[in-house]
Amino acid sequence: MKNILITGGAGFIGSMLCTELVKNKKFNVIVLDILNYDKNSLNHLMGYDNFFFHNINILNKKKLLPFIKKADLIIPLAALVGAPLCEKNKKLAIQTNEKIINFTVKNLKKKQRIIYPTTNSGYGIGAKDKYCDENSPLNPVSLYGVTKNKAEKLISAHPNSICFRLATVFGYSFRMRTDLLVNNLVKESLEKKKLTLFEPHFRRNFVHISDVVRAIMFAIKNFNSLKNGKVYNLGLSTANYTKLQLAKKINKYIPIKILVDTKRKDPDKRDYFVSNDKIEKKGFKCYKSLDEGIIELKKIYKINGYEKIKNNY
Ligand SMILES: NC(=O)c1ccc[n+]([C@@H]2O[C@H](COP(=O)([O-])OP(=O)(O)OC[C@H]3O[C@@H](n4cnc5c(N)ncnc54)[C@H](O)[C@@H]3O)[C@@H](O)[C@H]2O)c1
Structure with missing residues (x-):
């Protein structure tokens, strides 16, 4: 072994x-x-x-x-x-x-x-x-x-x-992280019923x-x-999105107001799309969608209560 x-x-x-x-x-x-x-x-x-x-x-x-x-x-x-x-x-x-x-x-x-x-x-x-x-x-x-x-x-x-x-x-893990962008925005949407985005055009995979x-x-x-x-x-090749596109996706499952703060800057300057061709040519492809992930997170946060799932950072 x-x-x-x-x-x-x-x-x-x-x-x-x-x-x-x-x-x-x-x-x-x-x-x-x-x-x-x-x-x-x-x-x-x-x-x-x-x-x-x-x-x-x-x-x-x-x-x-x-x-x-x-x-x-x-x-x-x-x-x-x-x-x-x-x-x-x-x-x-x-x-x-x-x-x-x-x-x-x-x-x-x-x-x-x-x-x-x-x-x-x-x-x-x-x-x-x-x-x-x-x-x-x-x-x-x-x-x-x-x-x-x-x-x-x-x-x-x-x-x-x-x-x-x-x-x-x-997504969810036995040791949960709520600082990761999707996990964080879904949690905030449930808690506050609104999302205030800064630099909403920043792109991520x-x-x-x-x-x-x-x-x-x-x-x-x-x-x-x-x-x-x-x-x-x-990464998931169908999930190259801007923050704004992500917020709109969340809005499909959790009704929220999407606001933009034009004055605030994101300290994390990442802004890019990524190609996953190389690993896909080797025969591996990611397939779990953002929609599935948002639905999963919504259920978990609702059942567990937002306060119990923390980052501890
Ligand atoms: N989660 C992501 O989005 C992501 C993305 C890219 C890369 N990674 C990489 O994947 C790896 C794991 O990330 P994660 O999200 O699971 O992080 P995490 O913070 O959940 O896990 C890190 C673990 O390392 C342990 N640890 C830290 N210092 C230690 C030490 N000195 N001795 C023994 N244990 C120690 C912590 O107790 C913790 O359990 C990291 O290398 C990270 O850079 C994560």
């Missing part, structure tokens, strides 16, 4: 991915996480004998190293995620998002595999009416983007690596969390076919 090491496995993406991997029964899943946010996100896996959880800080190299050595595949998810969090904790962001990745890669043997999700925010301000592909220049606009790009470069240098540049993820998990499972299964490509955009 293959050993998969997942750092940050209790997080938004990790808790959903671990669930799929553990239930698949073909792998031993070893998680290292300090449970910064949600202490319960992996409770449902504790009864499985192919699941191993360790409350270990990955910045502790001595403790991390033996786990790296034993892994057949590493999926590093532990990070300080998002521009605001990294701005608030600059030193820790650089250590967690970049330096520990460097340490991890340096200690990998050639045959060990690594799959890494990074952000497509590196495309920064995309050229107008042009779709960014994997060869488009990278121009990260936040410390978060900079650290993730540096980590991607370090990881791509390893011969057995695959990196996914993720679109803005949406989106992807449902279940498609992110499917893509990683696909990469595990088709590793040799994908590894030569190294870096792939991962």
